[in-house]
Amino acid sequence: MPERKAPRTVAVSTLGCKVNQYESQQILQQFRALGFQVVARPEEADVYIVNTCAVTGEASQKSRYALRRGTRGENGPIVVATGCLAHVEKDALFHMPGVTLALGHGEKDRLADEVGAYIRDVLNLPLLPANPEIGCTDVLGREGNPYERTRATLKVQDGCTLKCSYCIIPYSRPGNMLRPAKELFEETRRLVESGYQEVVLTGIRLGAYRNLASLMTGLAAIDGLERIRLSSIDPKDVSDGIIEAAVSCPKVCPHFHLPLQCGDDTVLRAMRRRYTTASFRALADRLRERLPDVSITTDMMAGFPAESEEAFENSFRFAEEMGFAKIHVFRYSPRPGTAAASLPDSVPEPVKAARSKRLIRLSAEMGCRFAESQTGRVLDVLVEEFDPETGVASGLSPNYLRVSFEARTARRGAIVPVRAEKAAGEGIRGSVVENQSQGAEDVRLCFLQDGGEGNRPSDGL
Ligand code: SF4
Structure with a gap:
């Protein structure tokens, strides 16, 4: 058997939400600080x-x-499980063949050290010389995926205490941990210095961040930061202050991901969600009234126990009426330890599959409609990819449309004004608007109206 070499390379595979993506970057940074090279x-x-x-x-x-x-x-990689499943099913993952370590949320901050100790003490292999130039909290990507240096995730909050009946997250990430504003500002400045123009504010329950509106407008005052996007936010947490921050500050992307889960009130109650279809509709109407080009995307679950045939039809119709730009559909499955797990899983799998298929089809139809509604507009596209062979670049508009266009050259991370010429499926084909300064809607100052959830960029920060 070949002798085992001292480990030098690390790869991470990330499942789930943006918080996990953020935390994976942090983990890689811990390994960089230990002298490891990141591989894809x-x-x-x-x-x-x-x-x-x-x-x-x-x-x-x-x-x-x-x-x-x-x-x-035998001589394969050291396999480490971390994240939510490793937290709630630690023993089971640890005993999977080939898995070396299973580390829950509490151990994530020192994950690289735990692996280092295993290499040194169990494998008896030397560690690499540490790289003192790289700090562990510096999460800037330096290699790896093509989206690096275009959009960065900024975790502002961790944990959820709400206990929706189907959800395991409050058990794997309990509480509400808010990161200090000073730390968030410093991290954003570092991200901007290293070339990012967009940050996505994220959290397990983003809306539990106190004074999110002030944070948004405060960050918008950072020179060089061109876009602030909110990741998924509970509909009940979208305050007037947040809406007004988005209205008055063009750097805030007109894109709201509001997880509806189901468009039937009986099911919403059984899910222990905190809104009704009426309050969700009122929120969507208000967003559209205040932000005419807003895109509203959502998550929907197919086959929750209380979802009768009639409830599903109500839900489907409601989703249709909401005109979402995209629905992320998933099928219900009981998570042991949650309240819903004690209910009979009454919707048979083939029915769940059929409902999920209908919702996916609806999502595609509504996505095309939304793309069509944007034709004729000039969209600021943050370039993510450019293929010099075909001369086609693509990226995302502020309202989360994928836009592709032809260009002689396009720098990843640049913001390019593109006229939306035609819808191509759920995306847009367009052409570059020449002789226009960066962005068609190029107002870069924030003016907040009185009232709302904090009305000065520095309020509460
Ligand atoms: S689904 Fe409900 S319980 Fe789960 S993280 Fe979201 S708000 Fe919290």
């Missing part, structure tokens, strides 16, 4: 980390599959 594929890695997700049965299954991908026998 588990096949090339000496240490392979899977940042797991437990939000649905399917996510848990995919997490296990990702772990199995890394196991390659």
Whole structure:
């Protein structure tokens, strides 16, 4: 058997939400500080980390599959499970063949040290010389995926205390941890200095961040930061202050991801969601009234126990009326330990599959309609990809449309004004608007109206 070499490379596979993506970047940074090189594929890695997700049965299954991908026998990589599934099913993951360590949320901050100790004390192999130039809290990507240096995730909050009846997250990430504003400002400045123009504010329950509106407008005052996007936010948490911050500050992207889960009030009650279809509709109307080009995207669950045929039809109609730009559809599966797990899983799998298929089809139709509604506009596209062979670049508009256009050259991370010429499926084909300064709607100052959730960029920060 070949002798084992000292580990030098690390890869991470991330499942689930933006918080996990953010935390994976932090984990990689811990390894960089220990002198490791980050590689893209588990096949090339000496240490392979899977940042797991437990939000649905399917996510848990995919997490296990990702772990199995890394196991390659005796001299394969050190396989580490972390994240939500590793937190709630630590023992089970630890005992999976080929998995070396399973570390829950409390151990994530010192994950690289735990792996280092394993290399030194168990494998008896030397560690690499540490790289003192890289701090562990510096999460800037320096290599790896093509979206780096275009959009960065900024985790502002962690944990949820709400206990929706189907959700395991409050058990894996309890509480409400808010990061200090000073730290968030410093991190954003570093991200901007290293080339990012967009930050996505994220949290397990983003809306639990106190004074989110002030944070948004305060960050918008940072020179060089061109876009602030909110990731998924509970409909009940969208305050007037947040809406007004988006209205008065053009740097805030007109895109709201509001997880509806179901468009039937009986089911929403059984899910222990805190809104009704009427209050959701009122919120969507208000957003559209205040932000005419807003895109509203959502998550919907197919086959929750209380979802009768009639409830599903109500839900489908409601989603149609809401005109979402995209629906992320997933099928209900009971998560042990949650309130809904004690209900009979009454919707048969084929029915769940059929409902999910209908919702996916509806999403595609509504996505095309939304794209069509944007034709004729000039959209500021943050370039993510450019293929010099075909001369086609693509990126995202502030309202989250994928826009492609022809260009002689396009720098990843640049913001290019593009006239939306025609809808291409759920995206847009367009052409560059020449002789226009960066962005058609190029007002870069914030003017907040009185009232709302904090009305000065520095309020409460
Ligand atoms: S708001 Fe509900 S669905 Fe979201 S993390 Fe909290 S308990 Fe889960």
